[in-house]
Amino acid sequence: MRISGNTIFIPGATSGIGLALAERLHDAGNTVIVGGRRRALLDEIAAQHPGIDTVRIDTTDAASIAAAATEVIARHPDLNVLITMAGVMRTEDWKTPAGFVEIAEATVTTNLLGPIRLIGAFIEQLRAQPDSTIMTVSSGLAFAPLRVTPTYNATKAAIHMLSESLRLQLADSTVRVVELEPPSVATDLMPGQQQSPFAMPLDEFADEVMSILSDEPEVTEVQVERVKFLRYGEARGDYARVVETLNHADPHAAA
Template identity: 45%
Template sequence: MKTTGNTILITGGTSGIGRALAEAFHARGNRVVITGRQQALIDTVTAEFPSMGGILLDVDDPASVTRLVEEARSRFPDLNVLIANAGISRTEDMTSDGWDASDAEAVVQTNILGVLRLTAALLPLLKRQADATIMATSSALAFVPRADFPAYCASKAFLHSWLQSLRHQLRSIPVEVLELSPPYVQTKLTGAGQLADPRAMPLDTYVAEVMRMLEAKDHPRGELLLERDNARRWAERDGTYEAVFAMLNPG
């Protein structure tokens, strides 16, 4: 993926990793379009960066995705990069008598179906562009899960597998497929505690490393994965899965 001269659509671009990527790509001279579920947040970001575009989008709603595609074709016909970043995370206690599948269903709806819907809707446009790229945000937890976030980790494992198939099917079509696999980063994904957690990687440090990897094309197998997360990536192969799982899930 080239890092300048693109027209980039970033879902979940009003906060966290999505917003940080939007700012980083904007600073490199790309035309950036962010999406989000709250117009007020979109307005806040685009007021700070007036040359950014903003489109209201709920990836859970197929009609909203259809409207987005229509607007993108009209306003941004040279769109060549999709960063499918919108996602949610929820803890689940499956030992509780009150546990049901509602949180898991919400995670699947956003993290899996949202990515599939948006990719299917925009792929015909992307296939007509030069230097086209699809990037989806997975997680290092796709490889070894945290058991208190079961559906979230499973959704990212799904994306990891699905992106491999997408990459293979598009191998003769000039659309690059990348998987962004963040570690534990200081965002509000799981709440305010994560944002302030000193154990989490600072957001600006993480995004700077992502941009470095993109510029250097340092993403073997299409995976943007930090060196320190290779222990999780290859735990099954290296025979360390049980030890890594126990480290992530003490007790």
């Protein structure tokens, strides 16, 4: 993925990692469109960052995704990058159905169906461009499970394999597939995560991601150094130690 000269849509970028990357990508010379559910936040972003466009979208709603895609493409016919940023992370207790079924269903809808629907809404637009990118967002927890978030872990593992598979299917097209694999980052993804001593500072994470994209334009998995403990436990042969360490640390240690 080239670092500038793109037109980029980032649904789920009204805060946290999404907003931090939107700001940096805009500053790097890209046209950036931020998507989100809350109009007040979108208006605030537009006011604070002249030049960043905004579109209302609810990635849990197929109709909202379709309507937003029509709007974004009409306003930005040269759109060539989609970053499927929106996601949720909630704890679950699988001892009783009341402790997990509703949460699990909502997590799958947001974290897995959302990206699938987004890619479906934009794939023809992206394939028509001479150079385009789909950036998915998985997690270090795609590779090592956190006990309290089973469905989150599962959806992020699914996003990893979806990314791998799409890369194969689109290999003969103009569309590149890049997977962003964050560690725990100091955002409000979960209560208390911003204050967790295990969470990577947001600015540090976003700056390292931008550095990787700049230095390695052909990268397929964007991995900051802090996520590699989780990402490569199985390859190193210390997966059991990784899982034990993760689950005896702070609950936000690898969100």
